[in-house]
Amino acid sequence: MADPITDNGPAINITNAQAGAATFVGSDSRAFNYFQPKGRQASIYEDVTIDVQPDPDRYLLQGWLYAFANGTEGYDPRWTKMQSSNWHLFRDPNEQWHRNMYIREANTVRQIQQAQTIGREQNVYATWDKSWIKCMETHVGASMHAEYGLGMHVFVPAQRDGTTNMINNTMAINATDKLRLAQDLALYNLELSERIAGFDGKAHKQTWKNDPAWLGVRENVERLTASADWAEQLFATNVIYEPLCGELFRSQFVMQCAAPHGDFITPVFFGIAEHDYERNLAYTVDFFKLLVDDEEHGEANKRIMGEWLSHWTPFSVAGARQLQPIWSQVQIKVLRFEDAYERAKNRFTAVLSKLGLELPKESPHRAGASPVPTERGKEVQL
DSSP states (O other): OOOTTTTSSOOOOOOSOSTTOSOOTTTTOTTOOOSOOSSSSOOHHHHHHTTSSOOTTTTOOSOOSOBOTTSOBSSOGGGSSOOOSOGGGOOOTTOOOHHHHHHHHHHHHHHHHHHHHHHHHHTGGGGSOHHHHHHIIIIIHHHHHHHHHHIIIIIHHHHHHOSSHHHHHHHHHHHHHHHHHHHHHHHHHHHHHHHSTTOOTTHHHHHHHHOHHHHHHHHHHHHHHHOSOHHHHHIIIIIIIIIIIIHHHIIIIIHHHTGGGTOSSHHHHHHHHHHHHHHHHHHHHHHHHHHHTOTTTHHHHHHHHHHHHHHHHHHHHHHHHHTGGGGGSSSSOOSOHHHHHHHHHHHHHHHHHHTTOOOOSOOOOOTTSOSSOOOTTOOOOO
16 A cells, blocks of 8 residues: 555655744753843843744744735835844833833823812812813814824834834834823813813814814824835924924923913823823934944935935924914913923924934925925025
8 A cells, every 4th residue: 555645745845944943042042032132131021022023034034924915025124214234123212011001001091080080079170261271172172183193193004014023012102102192182072071061072173174273283294194104204203293293282381381270180191191202202212323323324324314304394393383373372371482482492402412413404395395395505494
């Protein structure tokens, strides 16, 4: 009787395509350290994050097992103009992973609920200044749309395209921060509609769509959602838009004006958002600093970042300046817009200095590309 394997079946060919065929850090170690930790020992963050997303250039000898309809396989480094000698060097300085993220978010929800409970018990809404109630209806409500747009349509798609799991993880958490804030503000809007007589819980929609004060911010956010380069989206949002527009409104308007008008609850929402941005800015600076300092690609990366600054800064400058009328709509003038914007500019230039970048002294004019057109040979004006 013939052997079905040796006589009739195809010969088995071992190709060494299986996992573990390649030599890597820790190949000969019984500790199974397949990566080089940042410190002397790997942290829990590194253990649960590094190489969770497979990379055929590391450890595996076969290519991607799937591809998109156009033939692009898995994760393509060409999805950004940035280049790196080793994308896997990046580590999140916050060491965020799902467990500590869940703990932080649970504490955030608890903090907001406690503030709202005290507000209800003391009926603080009855003491709010009417001008502030109007701002809450319109402008604070409108800001949730910007936060949602950045979370859902900038960071969610960008995190899918990042070249390593460590990069993707940070942007995914950045997305959750934005989406949580947008949701918190939406639920808060419903709370105010129930607690304050005559509060217009729908006014924020028309403000976002039609109020001239928000047109620049809306254009900026919508253009960010249309970018096809994930690193450009990250840079243009966290390095440019956030200090000039996002932080300007959250910190220099809401956080400054709420309490003098009788509101101690709203600053809780925006104080948490500012803490989120500090954390997200930290990973953003570390990430782009690695690219600027890259021995092989650093100069090219720095040049491209300069191009991004030329293109995106005018949009954020226009958006910030168009917010100016909001500062005059409250009864108590705590901080002039000029002073608030000066703080935003200083913050922006401080972020650039951490990356060793400066605003370009020459910005090529692109017809119809900027609400504040710049001419060749002119500096980008703040």
